Amino acid sequence: MELMILYPAGTTDFTTLGAGVLTDVQEVCIKEVLNGGHTLTFSIGRDSALYPQMVYDAYIKAEGQLFRIRSVEEGRGGDGAPFAHISCVHVWYEAADCKYIPHLCTPSGEIEVDGWIGQTPEEMLRQAFDGTQFVVGDVEITKPTDLFGTKTNPAAVMNQLIEQVGGERECDNYTLHLRKKRGSRTERVIRYGRDTQSITRSVDDAALITRLYPYGQDDLDISSVNGGKPYLDSPLQGNYSYIRCGSMDFPEVTDPKELYEKGLEQWSNAESEGIDLPRVSYRLGAGELSGVKMGDTVRVTDQVLGADVTARVVEMEVYPFEPVRDKITLSNFSLPPRSIAERVAQQAAQVNRMTDRSGCVMSQYLDNVRGKMVSEVGEHTARRLTVHQLGDIWVDNPDNPTRAMVISDGIFAVADSKKENGDWDWRTVGTAEGLIADALHADWINAGFINTDKITVQSTDGTAKLTGSEFLITTPDGFEARMSGERGFEYIYSYKDGVPYDYVQIDHRGTRRYWHGARIPEVYQFAKGETVCYMTNDGLMTYGVIYLPGAAWKEIAKKYNQLMDDDSRSEEERRTLSEKMIQAVAIPQRFVGASASYNMVVVANQLVRRSIGEERVIDLLETDATGTVYKVNNDGDTGTVYYDGALLRYSGYGGYRVGEVATVNHCGIYAAYDIAVTMDVE
Numbered sequence: 001m002e003l004m005i006l007y008p009a010g011t012t013d014f015t016t017l018g019a020g021v022l023t024d025v026q027e028v029c030i031k032e033v034l035n036g037g038h039t040l041t042f043s044i045g046r047d048s049a050l051y052p053q054m055v056y057d058a059y060i061k062a063e064g065q066l067f068r069i070r071s072v073e074e075g076r077g078g079d080g081a082p083f084a085h086i087s088c089v090h091v092w093y094e095a096a097d098c099k100y101i102p103h104l105c106t107p108s109g110e111i112e113v114d115g116w117i118g119q120t121p122e123e124m125l126r127q128a129f130d131g132t133q134f135v136v137g138d139v140e141i142t143k144p145t146d147l148f149g150t151k152t153n154p155a156a157v158m159n160q161l162i163e164q165v166g167g168e169r170e171c172d173n174y175t176l177h178l179r180k181k182r183g184s185r186t187e188r189v190i191r192y193g194r195d196t197q198s199i200t201r202s203v204d205d206a207a208l209i210t211r212l213y214p215y216g217q218d219d220l221d222i223s224s225v226n227g228g229k230p231y232l233d234s235p236l237q238g239n240y241s242y243i244r245c246g247s248m249d250f251p252e253v254t255d256p257k258e259l260y261e262k263g264l265e266q267w268s269n270a271e272s273e274g275i276d277l278p279r280v281s282y283r284l285g286a287g288e289l290s291g292v293k294m295g296d297t298v299r300v301t302d303q304v305l306g307a308d309v310t311a312r313v314v315e316m317e318v319y320p321f322e323p324v325r326d327k328i329t330l331s332n333f334s335l336p337p338r339s340i341a342e343r344v345a346q347q348a349a350q351v352n353r354m355t356d357r358s359g360c361v362m363s364q365y366l367d368n369v370r371g372k373m374v375s376e377v378g379e380h381t382a383r384r385l386t387v388h389q390l391g392d393i394w395v396d397n398p399d400n401p402t403r404a405m406v407i408s409d410g411i412f413a414v415a416d417s418k419k420e421n422g423d424w425d426w427r428t429v430g431t432a433e434g435l436i437a438d439a440l441h442a443d444w445i446n447a448g449f450i451n452t453d454k455i456t457v458q459s460t461d462g463t464a465k466l467t468g469s470e471f472l473i474t475t476p477d478g479f480e481a482r483m484s485g486e487r488g489f490e491y492i493y494s495y496k497d498g499v500p501y502d503y504v505q506i507d508h509r510g511t512r513r514y515w516h517g518a519r520i521p522e523v524y525q526f527a528k529g530e531t532v533c534y535m536t537n538d539g540l541m542t543y544g545v546i547y548l549p550g551a552a553w554k555e556i557a558k559k560y561n562q563l564m565d566d567d568s569r570s571e572e573e574r575r576t577l578s579e580k581m582i583q584a585v586a587i588p589q590r591f592v593g594a595s596a597s598y599n600m601v602v603v604a605n606q607l608v609r610r611s612i613g614e615e616r617v618i619d620l621l622e623t624d625a626t627g628t629v630y631k632v633n634n635d636g637d638t639g640t641v642y643y644d645g646a647l648l649r650y651s652g653y654g655g656y657r658v659g660e661v662a663t664v665n666h667c668g669i670y671a672a673y674d675i676a677v678t679m680d681v682e
Contacts, residue, residue, distance in 0.1 A: 002320075004028070004042075006050050007059035007066075014061060014173075020050050022060075027085075028321055030063060034182065034294060034314040035162065035169055037529045038090035040067040046074065046082040054086060056625055056642035063320060066091045066173045070547050073632065073639040087547065092171040095155035097550040098132045104149045104157075115148040121161055121178060128157040129176070137177040141167045146252055164252065168295065183295025183313065190284065190300045200590075205278040209246035210237040212275070214263035216253035218477075222263065225256045232263045234276035246275070280311070281331040283590070292328065300330060519681065525552050527675045532592060534668040535653035541634045543608060544650035546673055549643045556677055557622035557646035564610075564617055571613040578617035580681040584648075585674050591654045592668035600656045605671065608649035620677075621647040648675070 004025060007018035028042040040062050044051060058069045067088035074084050105112040106119075116124050122139035124147055129136055132154060145165050149157065158169060158176070170177040213231045215221060221230040237243060248266065253259045268274040284300070292298060292313060299310045315329035392408070395401035403416045404424050413426040428437040457466040463474045470484040480492040488507025492500045496517065504513050512519055531544030548557075560581060564574055588602050610619040621630055625644045632639040634651075641647060652669040 002063055003061075005061040006053060007061065008053070009055070009057040009059070011059055014059070014066060018059070018061075019053050022048075022050060024048050025321075028062070028319060030065075030316075030318045030320065031530075032090075032294060032316050033530075034312075036315075038065075038092060038171065039529075040088040040090075041086065043083050043085050046084050051084065054084070059091075060086075060088050063318070065171075068093070070549055070643055071545070071639075071641040073641075075637075075639070087545075089547075089549075090171060091174060092155075092169075092176070093549070095129070095132070095134060095158070095176075096153055097552065098134075099129075099154055101128065101152045101154070101157065102150065104147055104152070115146055117146050118144045119147075120144050121165055121167070124161060125158060125176070125178065128154040133174050135175045137172070137175045139178045140180045141165050141178060170294075179295075181295065183293055183297065185297040186292070188292065188296070188298045190298055200283045202281045202283070203278050204281070205244075207246075207275065208240075208244050208278050209248075209266075209275045210234040210240060210244045211246070212263050212266060213245070213247040214259050214266075215247060215249050216256075216259045217251055220254065220256060220259060222256050222260045225260050232260075232267075234267050234274075236268065236276045248275075279331065281314075281329055284328050284330065285325075298330065524676045524678045524680075525556055526677075527553075528673060530589065530670060530672050531650050532668060532670045533650050533652045534592060535666045537666050539634075539666075541651065541653060542632060542668075543634075544652070544671065545632075546607075546648040546650060546675070547641070547643070547645070548647060549645035551644060553646040554622060554624075554644045556679060557620050559679055560620050560677075561622060564612060571615040574612050575615040575617055577681065581678060582618050582620065583676045584618065586650055586652065586671045587674075588652060588654075589670045589672055591656070592670060600654055602669065603653055603655045603666070605652040605669065606650075607673075608651050619649065623647050648673075 003017075004022040005018045006020055006022060007014060011018060022042075022044065025042045025044050028040075030038075030040050032038045040060060044054070054069060054072060056069055056072075060067045060069065067090055069086060069088050071087045072084050073087075074082070077083050103114075104116050105114055106117045107113075116127070120139075120143070121141050122136065125136045125139060134154065143165060145161075147157070147160060147164065149160060152160075158178070161167075162169065162178070167178045167180055168182045170179050170182055211231050211233050213221070222232070223230040226232070231245075233243075248263070250259060250262050253262060266275045268277050294313055294316055296313050297310060298313065311330035313328050314331045317327040319325040393404055393406045396403045403414075405412065405414050406424075406426075411429065411431050413424075413430075414428040415424040415426045417425050419425050428435075430436070458464065465472045469486070470482060472483075473481040475481065480490075482490045482492060488505060490500060490506075491504045493502040495501055499517075500514070501517055502515055504511065506512075527546065527548055529546070531546055533544040534542040560578075563569070563577055563581075566574070569577075584607055586605055586607065588605055591600060608619050609616040621628065623641050623643055623645050625642055627640050627642050628647070629638050629640050630647060630649070631637070650671055650673065652671055654667045654669055655664050656667060657664060
């Protein structure tokens with residue numbers, strides 16, 4: 001165990017002993033998840049000499065890594081002694097708000113092209129972290145790729161890059177590495193009873209897929225290169241009782257052959273396990289696991305459970321002062337750096353503004369109108385041009401006329417049929433004031449103005465149509481691009497009951513995307529991790545706390561609570577807004593404080609909510625660096641956090657019976673949370 005050292009918030013030299021060494025700490029726990037969270041928690045007496053300096057943003061060095069203090073919760077122990085529980089996050093978390101990147105773009109001459117195009121991961125990371133405290137270290141993935149994004153930050157860029165090209169993040173304080181794969185394949189065999197005090201095995205087939213529908217850019221599929229089939233079947237499909245169907249998006253892929261190869265890469269092979277195998281995790285209580293590191297591959301055997309598995313270390317919970325409490329999680333899969341938020345795909349049509357410097361639409365005016373008329377002239381008919389005082393009528397055949405032209409008194413008219421009474425049906429009439437005709441055929445029509453109360457201009461194949469208030473183009477895929485003064489520009493993928501159902505709309509309010517008739521937000525703020533809620537048999541529940549630091553979270557919490565407190569909106573309207581703004585899921589992972597139990601059930605599992613009349617909405621608290629008081633349990637006790645941002649609380653507990661006793665006991669729950677919040681709602 002290395003020394004735990006406290007440094008003031010503005011420290012830049014961490015080679016010294018800083019403000020002092022922490023010697024009277026308890027319950028020291030460092031938790032790290034592969035490509036995920038990295039936190040430090042500990043308790044200390046409030047009478048400690050260094051306690052007054054343990055404020056928000058101060059540094060704690062533990063096991064050689066730097067952490068920032070994010071919350072201080074004060075209380076009293078069972079003996080009445082005052083203590084404080086300190087929660088810290090690794091300095092990597094600063095990458096989420098140390099720099100704002102409005103737009104990823106690539107200079108090309110005098111213009112900027114959308115996205116970082118054809119760059120290596122190292123080039124992208126150096127651009128993203130340029131001007132920050134972070135240093136880009138080893139980048140083991142070298143294949144160039146494209147990256148697109150707006151209103152983002154360095155951490156989001158790195159997470160997006162990992163999702164796109166693979167790899168695993170390794171942070172050594174402010175030095176960041178992108179490894180192909182962390183850890184090494186060890187010869188270590190962990191045997192139950194020798195190295196471990198407990199072992200639990202969980203199997204999750206929620207993400208299992210044995211028939212994959214891969215999609216590329218603009219819903220590209222593989223049917224053109226796969227015998228007309230848009231899907232791929234796993235070689236392991238016969239191992240299951242029915243076919244598990246699912247889809248995956250590869251928005252950067254535009255070639256069906258490349259998309260086909262991407263799909264095949266998702267199946268299991270000799271080197272890695274894919275989406276056609278269930279996710280298996282082993283949670284081990286470690287005794288003597290020294291030397292095992294994050295990402296290492298180890299083997300676990302347990303004759304009682306029948307477990308003999310080779311898997312990677314994807315989570316470590318280390319107690320430096322009490323190694324007997326160490327825990328590791330082994331799994332055959334790795335979590336992506338972000339999940340919700342699925343990524344919401346961005347498609348929009350580009351509209352070129354055709355205006356002059358004054359903002360007026362440009363028109364072409366003609367000084368002369370020139371046309372060419374084609375007439376049929378009989379072989380034996382020839383006439384000289386003469387001045388006629390009386391009108392003339394010309395026919396194609398004097399004995400049996402079928403077509404006629406009349407010229408008389410500054411007017412001409414043409415007919416190709418007669419009415420029932422025998423008179424010519426003059427359908428095309430021209431005067432000095434204009435031309436009236438049923439149809440006009442021309443390669444080009446140039447005009448300064450077309451004045452009409454009803455107009456329809458349509459291409460021969462029907463794919464383009466202009467009416468008096470709307471311009472419509474139908475694409476070869478059957479989609480529609482529609483422009484009107486009322487609704488702006490719309491790219492429509494499908495209709496329902498005659499109304500656009502899946503579409504993108506651009507107007508004076510900006511760009512909005514709709515899926516199944518509902519608006520899809522463009523900008524989200526994400527958070528994920530794990531928290532724990534404790535529950536005693538006498539009903540005292542200590543909430544799990546979800547810390548959401550940063551200016552973006554603080555602004556979201558402020559706007560959210562303004563909307564929830566707006567009495568001009570109905571209670572139902574505010575509840576609906578809350579549901580649109582906050583998407584959250586809490587998944588129970590394991591029970592706390594239950595042993596030798598059976599009939600274990602989850603009794604409660606939700607985020608803490610607040611009342612709005614008869615409605616209930618998620619309680620998103622705005623926090624401030626000067627101190628924000630919040631309720632830590634259902635008995636009204638309070639705690640204080642010192643950071644700018646937001647805070648959520650988790651309420652969950654389980655019930656169980658011990659032995660044959662009928663009494664139901666209560667216990668706490670560790671839960672994994674995944675949260676996406678947006679202000680981009682209507």
